[in-house]
Structure formats: structure tokens, C-alpha cells
Amino acid sequence: MKRHLYTADHEAFRESVREFVAREVVPHHERWDEQRHVDRETWVSAGKQGLVGLSGPEEHGGGGMFRDYRYRNVLLEELAAAYAGGLASSFSLQDDILVPYFAELGTPEQQARWLPRLCSGELIAAIAMTEPGTGSDLQGIRTTGKKVDGGWVVNGAKTFITSGIQSDIVVVVTRTDPDGGRNAFSLLVVERDMPGFSRGRQLKKIGLPAQDTAELVFEDVFVPEDNLLGVEGGGLAQLKAMLPLERLSIAAQGIAVADAVVATTLGYTTEREAFGQPIADFQNTRFQLAELATEADVTRAYVDQCILAWNDGDLTDVDAAKAKWWATDMQTRVVDRALQLHGGYGYMVEYPVARAYQDARVQKIYGGTNEIMKHIIGGAMVRGARSDR
Incomplete structure (x- = not known):
């Protein structure tokens, strides 16, 4: 089924992101894992290429893409394909939480003081x-x-x-x-x-x-x-107003990682042999691959609609909570089952699926636990039913 989320401009941006990931991310992210932080130079390089500050106002050096999340989603997809989860999460914090906070809540003086350097990667928030x-x-x-x-x-x-x-x-x-x-x-x-x-x-x-x-x-x-x-x-009210974007970001990361894991697992199962044949030729493997791909595709359709709703200014707290809960639960299921298809190799950190397995678990916790997401959704349903009486 053809995906209708992106335009030619978004796909051109993807090429720029891929070049950046190949040059600035892939050679370094294992070292970042070992040192437990991303090099500050990478932030500045990303800023020069317009990959951080996408949500920031153009007058302060940002990309002016606050209401077009598709550009951020392209970046998430390409970082997920490289299994650079730590960098993706750090960039998401900057672009989906902190830059919008300063852009939406800051005084003109605060915006002029902090936003240009946040958008350039010179400041980390x-x-x-x-x-x-x-x-x-x-x-x-x-x-x-x-x-x-x-x-x-x-x-x-x-x-x-x-x-x-x-x-x-x-x-x-x-x-x-x-x-x-x-x-x-x-x-x-x-x-x-x-x-x-x-x-x-x-x-x-x-x-x-x-x-x-x-x-x-x-x-x-x-x-x-x-x-x-x-x-x-006004702290709590201000936090609540910004939560839908944060939860959309987490959901988008969940489906991006799931897509990457499905692609990696398909490649592995077609090459790895057992009992004299590729394990992809076993019926159980094909059933598993079919289930993983279908779960990811169905989830992506909903998250894409949430992205478009955000772009239109229509994404509700409840819809964002649904996306966050479902996409992150799906992510952990898909990664776990994909690891099983890798057998013992899936437990080795040198294999991408093992890193994806480690990284996935927190997705159901931060941004509000998935139990809180269900509380938000169920509470809205009950209030709606009572108001209809």
C-alpha cells in the first residue's frame, strides 16, 4: 500500500539526512555508547545542516517546521535505520520539547537569548x-x-x-x-x-x-x-499543553524502530540457514514475519494520521495518548519477536536487534507511562459517555 505522508520536498530532505547519518553518525555511535554521550561537535554539525532546530522559528535560526512534523519524522526514520537510538532520543528532547517550550512560552528577550543557539546545536537543553x-x-x-x-x-x-x-x-x-x-x-x-x-x-x-x-x-x-x-x-498547564507533541514524538520513534527491525530481520532470516535451508523458508518464520510487518504497517497508518493531525493543529491529548501507548507496546512486541528469530545471535550486542531490544523498553515509561496513557483514554471515554446522557 502506497504511503501518502511525504512530498518531494520531504524526500529531498531525507537524502540530506542520510548523508549526515552516514558521515557523522554511523562511524561514531558505538563509541558514543561506550562514552555514554554524543559528541558536542555532532550537535553543531547537525545544526549547520539544519537537522536540529527544525521546530524553531525561522527568525531565530530554526527550520520553521513546528507545524510540519514530517521533517522530524524523516530524521527519526533515518536514525532508526542506523540504530542510533541515543542520538534520536536526544535530538527529540531538543526539538520536540525544549525548542517548542521556548518558542511558545518564552518572552521575545528569552527567545532571542536562547533559541538561536538551541537551533544551531551550540546549546543543549x-x-x-x-x-x-x-x-x-x-x-x-x-x-x-x-x-x-x-x-x-x-x-x-x-x-x-x-x-x-x-x-x-x-x-x-x-x-x-x-x-x-x-x-x-x-x-x-x-x-x-x-x-x-x-x-x-x-x-x-x-x-x-x-x-x-x-x-x-x-x-x-x-x-x-x-x-x-x-x-x-502555570507550570502544570503549560506542561500539559506541550505533551501531545512529546507523545507523538515517542510514538513516531516507536514505529520508526519497528520498521527498521522488521527490515533487518527479513534480511537476516533470508541469509541465515538452519537444517539445510534459509530460516525464512520455514512456515513459522514466514508467519512471524507476516505478523511483525502487519503490526508495524497498521500502527504506521495511525501514527501518520496523528502527524497530519498535529500539522493541522488538531491532535488531541487522547489521540496522542493512543499513539504513544499503542506504538510503544507494538515496538517492544516486534523487537522481542524479531530477536527470537535471530536465535542466539539476537542476544549479542553487536547485532542491531539486540541494541533495539535494550533501547525499546523505556519507551513504555517516559513521556507518561502507558498505564497513564490508558487512564487518559479511558477517562475521556467515560466523561464522554456521561455527557451524552
Whole structure:
């Protein structure tokens, strides 16, 4: 079935991405896995080629593609084909979360101050939500911002922070009003050299080793009023407004990886022999390949529709939650079964399917766990049924 998502411009962009991946990613990503971060030079090179900052405003050096996610999706597909999951995830954080935050919530001064360097790859940004005792329940956040003359004094700790070590600026979800309920939280931008801001451990994960993940510590960090992003007390509402794009990004990554794994597994099974014939000639193998390809194709059709809905400004919280839940569950199923078709070789990290297996598991956790996604979907269904009575 022909795919109708892309235009000739998107396919021309794909050629540029492929050239970048071949030159700047494939020779290095195993080393990135070992050193547990991507070289900063790669960020700058990607910026020069227009591969980061795609969602940023053109007047600040971005690609102006905030409402055409197809360009970002091309990049995800090509990075998935190279099994560069750590880089894909890091770029997604920058382009699908942080750049839109600054573009949508920042003052003109903040945009001029940070967006050009975010879009060029010279600045790496992070967002700090999760705390040691708080996961998906953001209202349980304990990091505090005490109001003082000219700003806030921030104290607390965050964990599981992507780009935590390399980040130059961090958007910190902070409790600025102890009694404010849902209006208790604000987004404060903490900069690398602010006194009292330090990095804790760089965390070792079972997957995405090239994606630098760390603990952050805030001890009496003074954050000036000019570093308030958005409205004081509007943190949770601002986070919620940006979640559909983050979840679409995770879903898009899920189907991109699944497609890559299906293609790799097809190639492996047609070449690998057992009992005197290619294992692709066994009925069970063909049944498995058929199921994997069909699951991926059906999921891609829905995610493509979500991408078009985002482009039109119509992607709802519920549709994004469906895409995130389904695509990441599908991804883990497909990768697990593809690994089985590789036999013992599938368990060896030198084989791409093993890396995909390690990287896939977190997809069902970050961006809101898949259980939270089901809660969002089911809650909307129940509210809709009651309103129809």
C-alpha cells in the first residue's frame, strides 16, 4: 500500500539526512555508547545542516517546521535505520520539547537569548521534572522555588534527566507556591554556571547508552525573574499543553524502530540457514514475519494520521495518548519477536536487534507511562459517555 505522508520536498530532505547519518553518525555511535554521550561537535554539525532546530522559528535560526512534523519524522526514520537510538532520543528532547517550550512560552528577550543557539546545536537543553520520589505524579514534586527580591531560590533534586550532564540550560519544574494546588508550579530556567547547581551521578541504563542521563542537584540556586518561562504558577498547564507533541514524538520513534527491525530481520532470516535451508523458508518464520510487518504497517497508518493531525493543529491529548501507548507496546512486541528469530545471535550486542531490544523498553515509561496513557483514554471515554446522557 502506497504511503501518502511525504512530498518531494520531504524526500529531498531525507537524502540530506542520510548523508549526515552516514558521515557523522554511523562511524561514531558505538563509541558514543561506550562514552555514554554524543559528541558536542555532532550537535553543531547537525545544526549547520539544519537537522536540529527544525521546530524553531525561522527568525531565530530554526527550520520553521513546528507545524510540519514530517521533517522530524524523516530524521527519526533515518536514525532508526542506523540504530542510533541515543542520538534520536536526544535530538527529540531538543526539538520536540525544549525548542517548542521556548518558542511558545518564552518572552521575545528569552527567545532571542536562547533559541538561536538551541537551533544551531551550540546549546543543549534539558527539562527536569522527575524526582527521586516522584514519577508520573507531577503534583508530588518537592523541588521548591522560594520567592525573593528579583527571583527565586531553588532547592531540590531531579533524576532520570536526559542530557543532564551535557545540558547548558535546564527547564526545572519547581513548586513556587506551597499552597497553590495545581497552580503551585512554575518553569524556571537554570543555567550551567549558576552557583549551587550541580550534576549528580551520570546514570547507567539498560538501553540508550549514548543518551546522557543524570541526576541534578539544586542547593540555594538563585534564579532571576528573567528566567521564568511562561506564567508564574502555570507550570502544570503549560506542561500539559506541550505533551501531545512529546507523545507523538515517542510514538513516531516507536514505529520508526519497528520498521527498521522488521527490515533487518527479513534480511537476516533470508541469509541465515538452519537444517539445510534459509530460516525464512520455514512456515513459522514466514508467519512471524507476516505478523511483525502487519503490526508495524497498521500502527504506521495511525501514527501518520496523528502527524497530519498535529500539522493541522488538531491532535488531541487522547489521540496522542493512543499513539504513544499503542506504538510503544507494538515496538517492544516486534523487537522481542524479531530477536527470537535471530536465535542466539539476537542476544549479542553487536547485532542491531539486540541494541533495539535494550533501547525499546523505556519507551513504555517516559513521556507518561502507558498505564497513564490508558487512564487518559479511558477517562475521556467515560466523561464522554456521561455527557451524552
